[in-house]
Amino acid sequence: MFDLSGRVALVTGASQGIGEAIARQLAAQGATVVCAARTEAKLVAVVASILEGGGKADHVVMDLASPDSVRAAVAATLERHGALHILVNNAGITRDKLLIQMKEEDFDAVLGTNLKGAWVAIQAATKPMMKQRWGRIVNIVSVVGQMGNAGQSNYVAAKAGLIGLTKSVARELASRNVTANAVAPGYIETDMTAGLSGDAKAAFTQQIPLGRLGTPGDIAAAVGFLASEEAGYISGQTLSVNGGMLMP
Numbered sequence: 001m002f003d004l005s006g007r008v009a010l011v012t013g014a015s016q017g018i019g020e021a022i023a024r025q026l027a028a029q030g031a032t033v034v035c036a037a038r039t040e041a042k043l044v045a046v047v048a049s050i051l052e053g054g055g056k057a058d059h060v061v062m063d064l065a066s067p068d069s070v071r072a073a074v075a076a077t078l079e080r081h082g083a084l085h086i087l088v089n090n091a092g093i094t095r096d097k098l099l100i101q102m103k104e105e106d107f108d109a110v111l112g113t114n115l116k117g118a119w120v121a122i123q124a125a126t127k128p129m130m131k132q133r134w135g136r137i138v139n140i141v142s143v144v145g146q147m148g149n150a151g152q153s154n155y156v157a158a159k160a161g162l163i164g165l166t167k168s169v170a171r172e173l174a175s176r177n178v179t180a181n182a183v184a185p186g187y188i189e190t191d192m193t194a195g196l197s198g199d200a201k202a203a204f205t206q207q208i209p210l211g212r213l214g215t216p217g218d219i220a221a222a223v224g225f226l227a228s229e230e231a232g233y234i235s236g237q238t239l240s241v242n243g244g245m246l247m248p
Contacts, residue, residue, distance in 0.1 A: 002228040005030035008081045009227065010074065012064060012121065013091030015042035017190050018140065021216035022088055025224045027055030031086065034077045036062040064091045064117030065109070074124035083132060086227045087125045089118040090140040092158070096151050107154040114158035115165070122169055126178070135178035136227045139166050140219070143186045143242050159184075163238055170236030179235035181226045186242025188214045209244035 009026045013019035014035035027033045027050045035043050035057060043059035050057035058080060062073035077084050092114040095106035122137055129135025144152055145159025162182065169180040187204045205211060222241050225231055240246060 002224055002230060003030055004086070004224075004227060007031045007085040007227075008034065008077065008083045009086035009088065010034045010036060010077050010084060010121075010125070011088040011090060012036045012062065012073075012117075014059075015039050015046060018185065018188065018216045018219050019088075019090040020046050021220040022090060022140075022223050023057065024050060024053075024055075025217070025220035026086065026088075026227060027053075027057055029224055029228070031227075032056040032058070032081055034073075034081070035059045036073050037091065038063050062091075064121070065093075065113045067117075067120045070117060070120045071124045074121065078128055084125055084128050085132070085134060086136045086138070087121060087129075088138045088140070088223060088227075089121055089162075091117070092140075092155075094152070094155050096155065098151050099153050102154065107157075110154035111158050111161075114155065115161045118162055119165060122165070122180075126169075126173065129178045130173065130176040133177045135173070135176070136231075137166075137169060137173075137178065137180040138223050138226050139163075139180070139182045140223075141166075141182045141184045141238065143184050143240065143246050146184055146238070146240070146248055147246055166238070167236045174235060177232070179226075179232065181231075181234060181236070182238040183219060183222045183226065184238050184240045184242065185219050186214055186240070186245045188216060188219065190216070207245050208242070212243065214241060214243060 009031045014023040015037035047057040060073045063069040142159045166182045
């Protein structure tokens with residue numbers, strides 16, 4: 001069930017956190033996973049760990065802010081592995097500031113990386129997926145892209161835009177058996193949340209009916225399902241993985 005043997009997946013932002021968990025999940029399901037991010041040393045460590053565990057993995061250095069770098073990563077995946085079946089757009093940046101204080105370059109940087117970068121990756125992956133008549137595109141968005149958040153107008157705009165992009169891609173590629181879906185994490189245990197005080201974590205947790213922060217594994221499990229054959233009749237959807245915090 002949810003077997004991905006023979007599939008090739010490209011995961012952006014796979015050097016740590018949610019991206020690393022997704023890479024490990026897809027490898028555990030049998031896929032050959034190409035891990036992409038900016039920091040090669042971290043990628044090498046993740047790939048080595050997956051290989052030691054019996055999985056299949058490779059890495060490519062990629063900067064989502066550079067369209068040429070993104071296209072080169074997709075081309076390298078195709079050259080090395082002969083196919084690209086699954087694309088997971090997970091990489092992203094933040095430049096948080098209140099609207100009145102935000103610099104235009106910070107708005108542009110976040111939109112350019114989180115939204116345009118994902119668009120470039122999807123466009124590059126579309127041709128091989130259409131040709132093989134099978135593909136899975138999964139975009140990692142955010143609960144704040146569904147509900148808004150003070151101090152993150154750029155990030156929220158990018159994630160909300162990515163939800164809309166997901167729906168358009170789903171409609172365009174459906175005839176070729178390529179699905180596109182989004183996963184919207186809520187508050188997740190990461191390096192950033194690990195530094196929060198106990199009171200801050202308690203305040204976040206009070207907003208979550210299930211009574212805990214999510215884990216990168218919670219997000220990875222959702223991606224593993226959407227990437228599978230069993231999810232072949234699901235497209236254009238946003239799967240909220242937030243412990244019940246937001247019920248759209």
